[in-house]
Amino acid sequence: MAQYTRVSGSVGLITLQNPPVNALSAAVRQGIVDTVKRALGDPKVKSVVICGQNGIFCGGADIKEFGTNMSGPPLVPMIHAIEAANKPVVAAIEGSALGGGLELALGCHYRIAHSKARLGLPEVSLGLLPAAGGTQRLPRLIGVPAALDLITTGRHVTAAEALQLGVVDRVAEHSTVDAAVKFALSVAAKSLDARRISTYPCPRPSDFDALFEGAMQKVRQSARGAIAPVACVQAVRAAATRPYLQGMEREKELMATLFTSGQARALQYCFFAQRAVSKWNMPNGARWDTSKPRPVHKAAVIGLGTMGRGIAVALAQTGMSVVAVETQEKQLMEAKQAVSGMLERGAKRRGLTPAALHKISYSHDIQAVADVDLVIEAVFEDMALKKKVFQQLSAVCKPGTFLCTNTSALDVDHLASQTRNPELVVGMHFFAPAHVMKLLEVVYGPQSSPQAVATAMQLGKKMGKVSVAVGNCRGFVGNRMLKPYIEQAFFLLEEGATPELVDRALEEFGFPMGVFRMSDLSGLDVGWRVRKGDGLVESGSASGQPTRLREGRRYSPLGDLLCEQGRFGQKTGRGWYQYDKPGSRVARSDPWFHSFLEEYRARHGLVARRIDHQEVLERCLYVLINEGFRILEDGIAAGPEDIDIIYVFGYGWPRHRGGPMFYAGMVGLATVLERLEHYRQAHPDVPYLQPCSLLRRLVASGSPPVHRWREVIKKLHSQL
Numbered sequence: 001m002a003q004y005t006r007v008s009g010s011v012g013l014i015t016l017q018n019p020p021v022n023a024l025s026a027a028v029r030q031g032i033v034d035t036v037k038r039a040l041g042d043p044k045v046k047s048v049v050i051c052g053q054n055g056i057f058c059g060g061a062d063i064k065e066f067g068t069n070m071s072g073p074p075l076v077p078m079i080h081a082i083e084a085a086n087k088p089v090v091a092a093i094e095g096s097a098l099g100g101g102l103e104l105a106l107g108c109h110y111r112i113a114h115s116k117a118r119l120g121l122p123e124v125s126l127g128l129l130p131a132a133g134g135t136q137r138l139p140r141l142i143g144v145p146a147a148l149d150l151i152t153t154g155r156h157v158t159a160a161e162a163l164q165l166g167v168v169d170r171v172a173e174h175s176t177v178d179a180a181v182k183f184a185l186s187v188a189a190k191s192l193d194a195r196r197i198s199t200y201p202c203p204r205p206s207d208f209d210a211l212f213e214g215a216m217q218k219v220r221q222s223a224r225g226a227i228a229p230v231a232c233v234q235a236v237r238a239a240a241t242r243p244y245l246q247g248m249e250r251e252k253e254l255m256a257t258l259f260t261s262g263q264a265r266a267l268q269y270c271f272f273a274q275r276a277v278s279k280w281n282m283p284n285g286a287r288w289d290t291s292k293p294r295p296v297h298k299a300a301v302i303g304l305g306t307m308g309r310g311i312a313v314a315l316a317q318t319g320m321s322v323v324a325v326e327t328q329e330k331q332l333m334e335a336k337q338a339v340s341g342m343l344e345r346g347a348k349r350r351g352l353t354p355a356a357l358h359k360i361s362y363s364h365d366i367q368a369v370a371d372v373d374l375v376i377e378a379v380f381e382d383m384a385l386k387k388k389v390f391q392q393l394s395a396v397c398k399p400g401t402f403l404c405t406n407t408s409a410l411d412v413d414h415l416a417s418q419t420r421n422p423e424l425v426v427g428m429h430f431f432a433p434a435h436v437m438k439l440l441e442v443v444y445g446p447q448s449s450p451q452a453v454a455t456a457m458q459l460g461k462k463m464g465k466v467s468v469a470v471g472n473c474r475g476f477v478g479n480r481m482l483k484p485y486i487e488q489a490f491f492l493l494e495e496g497a498t499p500e501l502v503d504r505a506l507e508e509f510g511f512p513m514g515v516f517r518m519s520d521l522s523g524l525d526v527g528w529r530v531r532k533g534d535g536l537v538e539s540g541s542a543s544g545q546p547t548r549l550r551e552g553r554r555y556s557p558l559g560d561l562l563c564e565q566g567r568f569g570q571k572t573g574r575g576w577y578q579y580d581k582p583g584s585r586v587a588r589s590d591p592w593f594h595s596f597l598e599e600y601r602a603r604h605g606l607v608a609r610r611i612d613h614q615e616v617l618e619r620c621l622y623v624l625i626n627e628g629f630r631i632l633e634d635g636i637a638a639g640p641e642d643i644d645i646i647y648v649f650g651y652g653w654p655r656h657r658g659g660p661m662f663y664a665g666m667v668g669l670a671t672v673l674e675r676l677e678h679y680r681q682a683h684p685d686v687p688y689l690q691p692c693s694l695l696r697r698l699v700a701s702g703s704p705p706v707h708r709w710r711e712v713i714k715k716l717h718s719q720l
């Protein structure tokens with residue numbers, strides 16, 4: 001809807017009304033068409049202001065409409081009518097003007113933004129391009145290089161930057177609507193000839209070809225197979241090479257391709273999934289909207305290794321007081337230096353003074369945490385050590401302090417049982433580097449109170465994380481699904497693949513790094529330690545022949561054998577690949593590993609066969625997806641969105657493929673099931689390949705779309 005009033009005698013004020021972000025739904029578009037017509041037809045009205053209610057101009061087209069039969073007046077002619085108006089139209093931008101919202105403003109003759117407003121064309125992150133004239137008007141207004149930057153990255157700019165770029169004409173400090181009305185009065189009689197952006201020539205940069213080649217190269221590199229950024233470059237190029245109306249035709253044509261693509265569906269799914277996961281619920285019925293978080297003014301981190309340091313930085317950057325505890329004096333001094341460096345660099349990047357530096361106090365004494373509201377334990381991944389820390393914390397902390405663990409796999413309930421108040425204990429599983437990575441798994445156990453979960457979720461949000469609440473099990477969601485994925489990659493090596501082949505297949509799929517390059521980066525010793533703890537590692541260096549079965553299940557000792565040789569990955573300069581020196585990041589194929597692999601196969605009587613990319617993808621990804629279905633079946637994740645967001649934000653799953661569970665739906669659940677059955681038959685000693693019953697059930701119920709899986713899961717749980 002849009003509301004119309006006449007103010008200050010001669011200004012028609014149009015207010016967009018569609019909470020919460022005034023998205024341009026059919027009703028809003030109709031409202032704009034009607035009210036603009038009314039204003040233009042009213043002889044008393046000399047100029048017009050368009051604003052949005054509740055302090056937000058407009059969040060763009062209504063994304064929820066995209067999957068439906070769209071009705072109502074289309075955006076492009078609506079914006080053209082505004083631009084063609086014979087009375088000045090001023091956009092009063094408060095809050096956000098994004099996507100179609102900014103395109104609407106670009107159709108106006110003047111734009112005034114509040115100093116706190118943000119503007120942008122983020123369509124690319126939804127798999128689209130700004131198709132209401134944005135790709136044609138913006139380059140005409142601010143030049144090709146700046147428009148290319150904004151349109152291909154989708155980044156939001158502040159009002160100050162928008163003013164500097166020329167996107168807006170003025171910035172208001174107080175009431176933007178009042179300023180816009182005053183301005184509208186002042187320009188009422190002025191000619192509009194020079195105010196219609198579509199009539200501007202598009203400035204042609206001197207380095208035209210190089211500029212577009214560079215832009216195309218950049219998006220191809222960073223997009224990892226995403227098609228929207230490429231289409232954005234093509235659309236802007238059309239603005240620079242064609243007359244406006246022809247450019248608009250090109251914009252429409254490119255949009256039509258994107259609009260119906262699976263990538264747009266996947267990215268729009270991610271947009272809503274990211275918001276859905278904040279609306280968490282627990283199997284006991286506790287929910288986000290009925291559980292009140294407690295404020296955290298002061299927090300502590302115990303253990304200042306890599307993770308603890310990152311967590312301390314993330315906490316301090318929220319502005320709260322932080323106590324950082326490390327019992328080893330040398331480690332404490334090193335950590336202090338490292339944390340200060342990270343905070344200084346972070347502040348410099350954001351053009352701020354490193355105020356957070358003074359928010360951290362350091363201590364080697366756990367007593368220093370006595371008065372904090374929340375503690376995050378980040379000591380070495382060892383149950384005995386963590387148990388001891390939790391016992392100490394329970395004795396030292398003031399009553400009501402939330403005790404959180406950053407364990408990546410250990411039993412949160414077991415740690416809770418070491419404390420006097422297990423209801424105050426939750427997992428806060430950060431991802432390295434903790435001050436950079438956006439994902440946080442908040443792990444609740446049967447005893448965790450809804451308030452503890454709500455507090456951890458809110459703290460995550462304050463730290464700028466995408467927090468997902470998950471149940472307690474070995475590896476929680478992310479690492480639990482990673483295990484069968486890595487296992488398949490090892491098996492593929494045994495059967496004839498190379499690390500290069502497996503990684504290439506996964507990287508072409510869109511992962512930033514394949515499984516072996518990732519393993520080299522994170523350190524082979526991490527998994528080795530876990531496997532040793534599980535009693536899986538048999539020393540093979542003496543005989544060269546550790547067995548390939550553990551309790552009847554296929555097992556590959558390849559990773560163990562490399563670790564026995566001290567090949568821990570990048571940090572030792574050798575792993576699945578070789579590196580110029582320890583710590584170097586450029587992976588090179590390692591002839592030593594290739595002959596080692598051949599000898600290994602020969603020793604075990606394995607005959608290498610040709611493995612193609614499709615087999616790599618099917619085996620690695622479908623087994624991971626299968627575990628995702630088990631996680632849903634077990635109630636560890638509340639819905640497929642939770643799993644997908646964890647994989648997109650924490651594990652490099654390409655966003656334009658929507659996350660593993662969404663991807664399974666795109667491939668077809670029946671296909672995933674059939675391929676798993678096929679591979680299970682070929683590898684009967686690999687239980688992870690056994691299709692899980694939820695997958696079978698979904699296929700049997702006609703493979704419903706991903707947003708309807710929860711109904712099937714609910715039914716399944718009610719029957720258990």
Ligand SMILES: CCCCCCCCCCCCC[C@H](O)CC(=O)SCCNC(=O)CCNC(=O)[C@H](O)C(C)(C)COP(=O)(O)OP(=O)(O)OC[C@H]1O[C@@H](n2cnc3c(N)ncnc32)[C@H](O)[C@@H]1OP(=O)(O)O
Binds near residue numbers: 020061062123134272
């Ligand atoms: C054969 C086929 C031919 C095809 C031709 C097709 C032609 C179609 C013509 C289309 C013309 C193109 C027009 C335009 O170029 C396209 C667009 O505009 S796409 C949309 C671009 N806008 C965005 O990407 C902005 C998205 N929103 C945000 O970034 C944020 O929401 C915000 C505005 C910055 C506000 O942030 P917050 O305050 O943190 O709030 P939330 O993010 O939590 O959001 C609150 C609530 O609102 C919902 N929501 C937000 N934006 C939209 C939206 N644009 N549409 C619908 N709903 C939106 C969000 O989901 C939350 O919902 P809740 O979780 O509360 O239910």
